[in-house]
Amino acid sequence: MKTETIQTLHPDPSKTNKKIAVDKYEQIKAELLSILAVHALTHSELMEELYQRVKDNFIGGVQWYGETVKLDLEARNLIVRTNDKPQKYKLLS
Template identity: 65%
Template sequence: MKSEQIQTLHPHEGKTNKRISLEKYLIVKENILSILSEAQLTHTELMERLYENIKDTFEGGIQWYGETVKLDLEARAIIERTGSKPEKYRLLKDIQE
């Protein structure tokens, strides 16, 4: 039986993102939000922390899923880039919602 899928969004108009496993999406999303609830991080820092958090239990390309879900969260205005140098990511919405 095929797993349930989610169509992810892309923050740049005209670009489309991927359909991925809802189960994998939720794992990566939960971890990204948890990581960003503690600190604003650069892209590299965020992806390294995500990898460390799920490398022992996640099946698939963590960097690829991380990037796909990060873009989706940006498109949904849940996280944003700070615009600083170096650019960092931060939560826009309270993750307790």
């Protein structure tokens, strides 16, 4: 059985992001959006929160998938980086 994949996007148009399994994409996307719906987080905080939420029911590298999907969500204008120091991620309102 062939796994359905999605071509993820990258915020830098000159770069190509990865093709990943749709089910993993949807799971990570839902978690990232859920986390950021509460408050803006730094990259480290966001990845740690994601890891804590999915580590028990996700097969694969949580950080790698988290980064790939985060970049895709940025490219799709669903999340944005703030100008704070340190930089944070938040939902685009």
